[in-house]
Each structure stands twice: as C-alpha cells, then as structure tokens.
Amino acid sequence: MNTVTNQKKVPKSVLIILYYWPPAGGPGVQRWLKFVKYLPEYGIKPIVYVPSNPNYPIIDESLINEVSDDITIIKQPIREPYKFAGILSKKKSKTISKGIIPNKKSQTVLDKLLLFIRGNLFIPDARKSWVRPSVQYLSTYIKDYSIGTIITTGPPHSLHLIGLQLKKSDNIQWVADFRDPWTTIGYHKQLKLTKAAQKKHKQLEKNVLQAADKVIVTSEVTKKEFSKITDKPISVITNGYDLLPSIKTNLDSKFSIAHIGSLLSERNPTILWQVLNDLILNQPGFAHDFKLKLVGYVSEEVLKEIDSNGLIDYLENIGYVSHKQAVENQRNAQLLLLIEIDSPETVSIIPGKIFEYMVSGRPIVAIGPKGSDVERILQETNTGTYFYYDSYNDLKRIILKHYLNYKKGNLQVQGVGLQKFSRKQLTKALAELL
Missing domain, CATH: 3.40.50.2000 (Glycogen Phosphorylase B;)
Structure with a gap:
C-alpha cells in the first residue's frame, strides 16, 4: 500500500x-x-x-x-549627493535628478559644472x-x-x-x-x-x-x-501593463493628442510641431477641434519650440500626475504620442508607457530613430504607426486620417497579441x- x-x-x-x-x-x-x-x-x-x-x-x-x-x-x-547639490541650485539639481538635461545651446556654466560633477565624480x-x-x-x-x-x-x-x-x-x-x-x-x-x-x-x-x-x-x-x-x-x-478596471473612459470632446511622461530637451519632435501648425493653418475645422495635452514634466526648450510653432494656445500642460491619473489621460485622449530621441543610442529604449498605451484602445503615433524595437512592437500588435524624423508628409497624412475618423466618430484601434505583455x-x- x-x-x-x-x-x-x-x-x-x-x-x-x-x-x-x-x-x-x-x-x-x-x-x-x-x-x-x-x-x-x-x-x-x-x-x-x-x-x-x-x-x-x-x-x-x-x-x-x-x-x-x-x-x-x-x-x-x-547618502544622496543631490541634497548637497541643492545648495548650489535646488532647481537645477532636482531637474538633473529627474533626467531633464538642458539643451547644449542653453546650458549655463552651472549646468555644465553639475553635469561634469555628476558624470565624473559619481x-x-x-x-x-x-x-x-x-x-x-x-x-x-x-x-x-x-x-x-x-x-x-x-x-x-x-x-x-x-x-x-x-x-x-x-x-x-x-x-x-x-x-x-x-x-x-x-x-x-x-x-x-x-x-x-x-x-x-x-x-x-x-x-x-x-x-x-x-x-x-x-x-x-x-x-x-x-x-x-x-x-x-x-x-x-x-x-x-496591469489593467485598472476601475478607471472609466470618457473620451475628450476635442481632437486631443496626448503625450504621457517627460519630454526632455533632446526629445523634442520639431517635425510634429510643424505638422500640427500646418494642419491648423490649412485643414478646415482642425484649429477649432484640436488640443495638445502634455502630461508630465516638460523642458523649457520643448515649450519654446511649441510656442514658436503657434501651438501655445492649443496646449494643455498638465504636469506630473499620479499613475492612475496618467492612465485616465491615456484612455481619454483621442490620439496618443510616443516620442523618442533621434539617436542610435535610443533604438533599444522601449518606454514603459507603450504597453499601457496599447491596451488603452487609443491609436498611437510614435516618432523615433530607425531600427527601434518600438517600431516592431507597434507593427506586431497593430496598435499604432511609427515615423522617423524625416517623415513629414507621412506623419501629416496619418494625423489627418485620424482627425477625419474622429470627425466621423470612429477613431479607434484593435490591438492583437497584447496578452503576452500583461504583468x-x-x-x-x-x-x-x-
């Protein structure tokens, strides 16, 4: 037995x-x-x-x-050196600790000193x-x-x-x-x-x-x-991604294009701001319907570029919010932006927010370097379109397509194979x- x-x-x-x-x-x-x-x-x-x-x-x-x-x-x-760096400049030390590095052209002597110390002494x-x-x-x-x-x-x-x-x-x-x-x-x-x-x-x-x-x-x-x-x-x-079923979806009434997360100085898609300015000036109804939503920290250089392209009156600069509020903004936006620096060093970067983007049900427009893993993921999951920094006409065409679908009330996306990315x-x- x-x-x-x-x-x-x-x-x-x-x-x-x-x-x-x-x-x-x-x-x-x-x-x-x-x-x-x-x-x-x-x-x-x-x-x-x-x-x-x-x-x-x-x-x-x-x-x-x-x-x-x-x-x-x-x-x-x-022991945190950023606390001591705050004696020199609390604002600048906190900015660098967030990963927001000023553009080379706008760096002050203090900026350069703090960056040198950060890179060579630590x-x-x-x-x-x-x-x-x-x-x-x-x-x-x-x-x-x-x-x-x-x-x-x-x-x-x-x-x-x-x-x-x-x-x-x-x-x-x-x-x-x-x-x-x-x-x-x-x-x-x-x-x-x-x-x-x-x-x-x-x-x-x-x-x-x-x-x-x-x-x-x-x-x-x-x-x-x-x-x-x-x-x-x-x-x-x-x-x-980790689904948050308690979050309700209330799509923005405006044709809102939202970016969730930090927009650093080097992550500044001039091509996008130019396309949006073009559509405001030349596409009937776009100026009335359009809203640009930035959720997260945004560098001064990016804000200046937005202003110089005539978009400041269409901007809702929300700033940093809780993770739950960030997901709410994702699900409420008509269109989601994913921006990466145009550099060979960023082809391996897959922003964590892309996976929450993909299950939000909202179309994604991504701009980044050639050869990026992000491009492959968007294609495989059918959740968005990826553009290079020299794709002005293609980018304009897709945003216009999304806008016309918004006007018809059928702007949406059907992702495939998303389960493998669940937490x-x-x-x-x-x-x-x-």
Whole structure:
C-alpha cells in the first residue's frame, strides 16, 4: 500500500535590491512593483531592499496602496549627493535628478559644472555611496535568512555593484536586471565624461555582465548589445501593463493628442510641431477641434519650440500626475504620442508607457530613430504607426486620417497579441527564470 503525504511547498525567497520604490513615482518604480506583486502567485517570496531616506525626484503616494502588507521590506540609509547639490541650485539639481538635461545651446556654466560633477565624480551614478554599507548589511542578512538568489535592477546601475560584491563573497545566484542600457544610453554623452570616466564605466559594465549568473534586459536590441560583452544567459522580459478596471473612459470632446511622461530637451519632435501648425493653418475645422495635452514634466526648450510653432494656445500642460491619473489621460485622449530621441543610442529604449498605451484602445503615433524595437512592437500588435524624423508628409497624412475618423466618430484601434505583455504573464516568465 502506497502512502502519499501532501506537503505545502515552501516559497523560494528572493532578495530584490531596488532604489525606486513607493512613494517614488515615474516609470522606474512600475516594473518591480508589479513583479513583487505577482511573484508570490508563482511560489516565490520576494524580500525587498530599498533606501530608508531616498531623494526621489518624483513622488506618487498612491502607489503605496499597491504594496502588500505581506511583503518583507528591509531598509538602510543612503547618502544622496543631490541634497548637497541643492545648495548650489535646488532647481537645477532636482531637474538633473529627474533626467531633464538642458539643451547644449542653453546650458549655463552651472549646468555644465553639475553635469561634469555628476558624470565624473559619481561613477557609475550618484547613488554609489550606498554600495559599501549595503554589502556589509546584506552579507549578514543573506547568511542569517539563507537567501539563495538576489536580483539587482538598474538604473541606478550602482545597485549592480552591490550584486557584484555580494557574488564575490556569498554562494548565491545573482540576476542583474537592466531596465535601460548602461554605457550606450542616450544621456551618457551629455554627462561630459572624461576618457578615464568613460573607460571606468565600460569596465564596470563588463564586470557586472560577466559576473552575474543571469542577465535580464527589456529589449532585443540591448540583448544583442550585451551579447558582445558576455556569454552569460540573457533573457528579454519587457515592461508591461496591469489593467485598472476601475478607471472609466470618457473620451475628450476635442481632437486631443496626448503625450504621457517627460519630454526632455533632446526629445523634442520639431517635425510634429510643424505638422500640427500646418494642419491648423490649412485643414478646415482642425484649429477649432484640436488640443495638445502634455502630461508630465516638460523642458523649457520643448515649450519654446511649441510656442514658436503657434501651438501655445492649443496646449494643455498638465504636469506630473499620479499613475492612475496618467492612465485616465491615456484612455481619454483621442490620439496618443510616443516620442523618442533621434539617436542610435535610443533604438533599444522601449518606454514603459507603450504597453499601457496599447491596451488603452487609443491609436498611437510614435516618432523615433530607425531600427527601434518600438517600431516592431507597434507593427506586431497593430496598435499604432511609427515615423522617423524625416517623415513629414507621412506623419501629416496619418494625423489627418485620424482627425477625419474622429470627425466621423470612429477613431479607434484593435490591438492583437497584447496578452503576452500583461504583468502576470511577464512575472510568470521571471519566475521560470528564477
């Protein structure tokens, strides 16, 4: 006679080392907030390690409600140089910490000084001072609680240096997650790096990629890039969407074209502003119906360009809002904008908001560099149209087409294959990797 004993499977504990965590707002917090939310459903117990006194440039208190009381969160203090930089200029230091770097032509001497300090004295980034105390604290924690797997996620890429040091001293599996590239990200060239600083960044990147047991990236382009540096397994797990069924859709009565998220100085689509000005002047009814909605931080350079193209009277500059309000604006807009810097360094960037855009039911108009992963995703999912920065006539034609459909009351889009980008599906892929 055979006897079968049913035993409840003990969850596998995984230590996740993060910088961005509620009440931090912005795109950096969403990825791991959702992974942590769903990992327990796949037999994994996440333990979150974050700073106790971070200097978050963006705050969204509403995200605290998404953190389960069952999640173990451990914290240690961090020394934030942006607080000291605020003595020189509180506004400028806070702006740079948000990633809004002034256009080269408009940079003051103080701008250049702060960028030089940020790029050359804080390698790989301004959170480097958290590495040593975190390694000291977590080395003991890992032993005391028998942690077998740790995950580091960047940027800030200094968190990968915590993983690098822990890997040297402890018998653990280390997974390095790159939400963005490291040395090839667009803003790197604007940090006024010396040759020595560039070399150090490259060496640290190589050390991390070759020491981690597994590497996760968010795009195929980044995977190809990193594959030239390491032979360690690299998995692509994109960002995604989490449906918020409680949000009601009330389409704007105007022909609203909305951009959700920061519009940095270099992310300034002059071609779009010119097309919209053209339509205002030459398309009957467009000037009456049109509204441009910007939700998020917008640089002064972008606002000046909008003004110079005669669009300021049509602009609703909403500013930063909570994540829930951002999703509301997505679903209410007639048309959604996705803008990326026209540079080879940005082809691997897949903005997190694209996935929420795709399930909003609103058509997407994207402008970016050739060879971008974004172009492929929009084509595969039938959720929008992608343009290069020299596609004036094609861009004008599509916006006019959308406007005429709006006038007929049938402006909509039917996405396909979106389920694979749901947060639950992506967390399942992460759980299998772990």
